[in-house]
Amino acid sequence: MFDQLSDRLQATLSTVSSRGKLTEDGVDKAMREIRLALLEADVNFKVVKAFTTRVKERCLGADVMGSLNPGQQVVKIVNEELTELMGGAGRDLVFSNRGTTVIMMAGLQGSGKTTACAKLAKLLTKEGKRVAIAACDVYRPAAIQQLETVGKRAGAVVYQQGTDVDPVEIAGWALDKAKDENRDVLIIDTAGRLHIDTELMDELVRIRKVVKPHNVLLVVDAMTGQDAVGVAESFSDSAEFDGVIISKLDGDARGGAALSVKAVTGKPIIFASTGEKLEDFDRFHPDRMSSRILGMGDVLSLIEKAEEQVSEEDAEELQKKMAEETFTLEDFLKQMRQIRKMGPIGNLMGMMPGMGAMKGLKDVDIDDGELDRVEAIILSMTPYERAYPEIIKGSRRRRIAEGSGTKIQAVNNMVKQFGQMRTLMKQMANGKMPDPQQLARMQGGKAAKAPRPKIRRR
Amino acid sequence: MPTTWNDILDFGDRDVSFTPAEPAGDGDSPKKRGAFSRLRESLAKSRRALSEEITSSLFDRIDEETWERLEEALILADAGATTTAQVVERLEHEVDSGAVPPDGVAIKARLVEILAEIASTNRSKIDLSNDPAVLLMTGVNGTGKTTSIGKIAWHLKNEFGLSVLLGAADTYRAAAAEQLTTWAERAGADIIRSNEGADPGSVAFDAVSAAKARGVDVLIIDTAGRLHTQGNLMDELGKVRRVIEKQMPGAPHETLISIDATTGQNGLRQAKAFAEATDVDGVVLTKLDGTAKGGITLAIATELGIPVKLIGVGEKLEDLRPFDPTDFASALLDED
Ligand SMILES: Nc1nc2c(ncn2[C@@H]2O[C@H](COP(=O)(O)OP(=O)(O)OP(=O)(O)O)[C@@H](O)[C@H]2O)c(=O)[nH]1
Numbered sequence: 001m002f003d004q005l006s007d008r009l010q011a012t013l014s015t016v017s018s019r020g021k022l023t024e025d026g027v028d029k030a031m032r033e034i035r036l037a038l039l040e041a042d043v044n045f046k047v048v049k050a051f052t053t054r055v056k057e058r059c060l061g062a063d064v065m066g067s068l069n070p071g072q073q074v075v076k077i078v079n080e081e082l083t084e085l086m087g088g089a090g091r092d093l094v095f096s097n098r099g100t101t102v103i104m105m106a107g108l109q110g111s112g113k114t115t116a117c118a119k120l121a122k123l124l125t126k127e128g129k130r131v132a133i134a135a136c137d138v139y140r141p142a143a144i145q146q147l148e149t150v151g152k153r154a155g156a157v158v159y160q161q162g163t164d165v166d167p168v169e170i171a172g173w174a175l176d177k178a179k180d181e182n183r184d185v186l187i188i189d190t191a192g193r194l195h196i197d198t199e200l201m202d203e204l205v206r207i208r209k210v211v212k213p214h215n216v217l218l219v220v221d222a223m224t225g226q227d228a229v230g231v232a233e234s235f236s237d238s239a240e241f242d243g244v245i246i247s248k249l250d251g252d253a254r255g256g257a258a259l260s261v262k263a264v265t266g267k268p269i270i271f272a273s274t275g276e277k278l279e280d281f282d283r284f285h286p287d288r289m290s291s292r293i294l295g296m297g298d299v300l301s302l303i304e305k306a307e308e309q310v311s312e313e314d315a316e317e318l319q320k321k322m323a324e325e326t327f328t329l330e331d332f333l334k335q336m337r338q339i340r341k342m343g344p345i346g347n348l349m350g351m352m353p354g355m356g357a358m359k360g361l362k363d364v365d366i367d368d369g370e371l372d373r374v375e376a377i378i379l380s381m382t383p384y385e386r387a388y389p390e391i392i393k394g395s396r397r398r399r400i401a402e403g404s405g406t407k408i409q410a411v412n413n414m415v416k417q418f419g420q421m422r423t424l425m426k427q428m429a430n431g432k433m434p435d436p437q438q439l440a441r442m443q444g445g446k447a448a449k450a451p452r453p454k455i456r457r458r
Numbered sequence: 459m460p461t462t463w464n465d466i467l468d469f470g471d472r473d474v475s476f477t478p479a480e481p482a483g484d485g486d487s488p489k490k491r492g493a494f495s496r497l498r499e500s501l502a503k504s505r506r507a508l509s510e511e512i513t514s515s516l517f518d519r520i521d522e523e524t525w526e527r528l529e530e531a532l533i534l535a536d537a538g539a540t541t542t543a544q545v546v547e548r549l550e551h552e553v554d555s556g557a558v559p560p561d562g563v564a565i566k567a568r569l570v571e572i573l574a575e576i577a578s579t580n581r582s583k584i585d586l587s588n589d590p591a592v593l594l595m596t597g598v599n600g601t602g603k604t605t606s607i608g609k610i611a612w613h614l615k616n617e618f619g620l621s622v623l624l625g626a627a628d629t630y631r632a633a634a635a636e637q638l639t640t641w642a643e644r645a646g647a648d649i650i651r652s653n654e655g656a657d658p659g660s661v662a663f664d665a666v667s668a669a670k671a672r673g674v675d676v677l678i679i680d681t682a683g684r685l686h687t688q689g690n691l692m693d694e695l696g697k698v699r700r701v702i703e704k705q706m707p708g709a710p711h712e713t714l715i716s717i718d719a720t721t722g723q724n725g726l727r728q729a730k731a732f733a734e735a736t737d738v739d740g741v742v743l744t745k746l747d748g749t750a751k752g753g754i755t756l757a758i759a760t761e762l763g764i765p766v767k768l769i770g771v772g773e774k775l776e777d778l779r780p781f782d783p784t785d786f787a788s789a790l791l792d793e794d
């Protein structure tokens with residue numbers, strides 16, 4: 001339901017910038033939308049609060065740039081802050097100069113540690129390292145057999161002493177063995193445990209003290225909800241993890257937990273586990289994650305590209321033309337071409353300053369073939385016709401249709417829709433929200449209406 | 459009255475009675491872990507309808523802040539923005555209209571009532587009336603399917619005297635069948651298994667045949683964990699279900715999905731996809747012994763009409779409880 005976050009922001013904000021700045025009221029409204037989107041993505045409540053406070057400050061100080069409408073402006077700031085928060089100074093795995101590098105895994109039950117061990121082992125063996133894995137989960141039935149199978153598949157050896165030996169002892173023994181055998185890397189698989197289980201958290205501390213890992217990694221399920229913060233804090237205290245593996249990212253969870261964990265511990269997400277196969281394991285990309293959490297990847301890349309393509313002067317002039325309803329088909333053609341340079345799109349209207357705010361316009365499916373047709377139609381017009389499309393009647397229509405290889409009906413529709421669009425643009429540019437009925441009629445459908453929960457917290 | 463086993467198990471005309479049992483404390487049972495005393499404590503805590511602490515901090519004065527705090531508590535319990543907004547709005551309405559007196563204790567009690575009411579949506583028993591009764595366990599990776607099956611088997615066998623057979627239709631994950639075998643031994647159940655990579659449908663087929671031939675009371679079939687977005691694996695699950703149905707019309711009589719209490723808003727999508735693939739009858743909400751509250755099951759109940767039936771509160775045989783809506787509702791509001 002939050003896929004339309006950018007639409008909402010733009011609708012919320014289209015009337016609330018004054019003299020090139022965003023008004024406080026408008027920003028507050030925008031923060032409401034952001035907060036809901038982040039909560040829906042499972043970002044922890046407290047993290048959301050701190051985040052929106054910071055974003056609000058930045059928005060209030062920000063100028064609304066010519067090429068972006070206020071909604072896009074806010075989205076841009078949110079995205080920058082999110083990416084900053086997710087990424088920041090990254091840390092990769094640390095390898096010891098000589099001898100065996102030790103990597104210890106930790107996490108809740110069922111978070112995906114054993115699979116992550118094997119995947120990491122595979123990644124490292126592919127880099128030419130000799131990897132061993134120590135089986136320190138003596139609790140879950142058949143955990144050792146599972147590790148032996150997947151470890152072998154990954155090309156690693158698995159050190160195990162059955163389930164009757166203390167995991168701390170197994171870890172120490174495995175380290176000696178790894179050194180003896182000149183292994184480059186020893187990965188320690190540990191049992192899943194609850195962060196409030198003092199006895200088992202203490203076991204983790206003891207393992208850590210025995211093997212002195214170069215890296216401790218916390219495995220966090222991408223589907224985790226609000227609890228991620230408490231979990232991460234507890235594991236940070238006892239396991240003192242250095243980085244995070246986010247697992248099951250191949251599902252459709254927004255993965256707000258990743259943000260929560262990073263925000264409260266400051267520890268980077270290093271790897272993403274993204275599938276059933278051992279190869280489905282990659283270095284983590286914070287920029288991709290922030291758009292995933294916001295659920296609006298397309299919009300973000302469009303904004304980036306819009307900034308590259310449209311100069312401020314152009315944008316200002318356009319704004320003026322829209323307001324005065326002197327926007328011509330020539331301008332339209334220019335805009336369209338500029339936008340098409342950015343690659344395939346289904347969101348032509350939304351890209352034009354002010355237009356994205358029109359709810360539902362985004363849903364109008366404009367494929368590239370159709371754009372080709374529109375372009376052909378305009379190109380078959382005389383400059384005069386492009387400036388005054390209302391004169392296009394009878395014989396002109398026929399000539400244009402023939403010239404562009406389309407039907408009279410198509411020319412007709414295009415001209416009619418352009419007229420409607422121009423009226424709407426004028427309303428928008430003058431700060432009025434278009435009438436949804438009117439929009440709906442223009443699209444030949446119903447205006448999309450997404451109900452959303454009312455939550456009051458600022 | 460807290461929910462008892464008899465409240466959630468439908469034995470049909472089987473002649474069974476409940477005798478509480480303790481698992482043998484020797485090497486056969488899971489290793490003793492530190493969780494036990496804490497667990498008792500946390501259960502007792504969740505049973506207390508209103509913790510004074512919250513009541514006083516939340517309801518000294520009824521104002522905007524009160525409602526905000528309630529919203530916060532529900533969001534932190536993973537109830538989601540939509541459910542939270544609906545519930546708080548409704549409560550506020552009731553207070554405004556005078557239906558609920560504007561005092562802290564009354565408001566909190568009413569809130570628990572509303573939440574329990576939502577959690578009771580479509581409440582129904584686990585159907586064990588057939589011979590054999592066939593249960594199918596599904597869910598996303600690592601949510602607790604296999605462990606829950608072990609616990610269910612133990613309860614049915616040791617507290618109700620039913621004979622139980624397990625079917626290891628997770629032929630995908632390494633050592634999945636070994637894991638289930640260990641649980642079968644602990645619970646005193648038999649198991650039908652095949653080798654890794656075998657067709658899960660054929661294991662299910664064999665398990666139903668064996669259950670009928672041996673005349674066991676209950677068959678529980680384990681399946682491989684899968685993400686609800688993996689279309690081919692979801693199709694495979696639908697196929698397993700159809701194989702069971704063909705082998706015994708009307709079966710599976712109960713299809714359960716395990717949902718990990720730490721799951722956030724994605725839990726709703728999980729339940730929806732599994733329900734579409736296999737017609738889910740109920741949720742096993744696992745890992746409630748942690749600090750997560752499992753609030754997403756409220757949305758699963760309202761939007762999909764699928765009720766929670768069992769809860770997992772630890773890793774041992776006896777760490778399974780009948781779901782009690784009121785306990786659950788008050789635990790949702792408990793601050794940890
Ligand atoms: N603390 C706690 N841990 C649990 C509970 N239920 C299951 N677990 C643990 O969660 C982990 C995963 O449980 P499994 O039963 O293997 O989960 P599964 O859904 O069968 O997993 P896959 O078959 O791999 O998809 C194990 O370590 C279990 O001991 C519970 O109620 N509380």
Ligand SMILES: [Mg+2]
Binds near residue numbers: 604605628634682
């Ligand atoms: Mg399993």
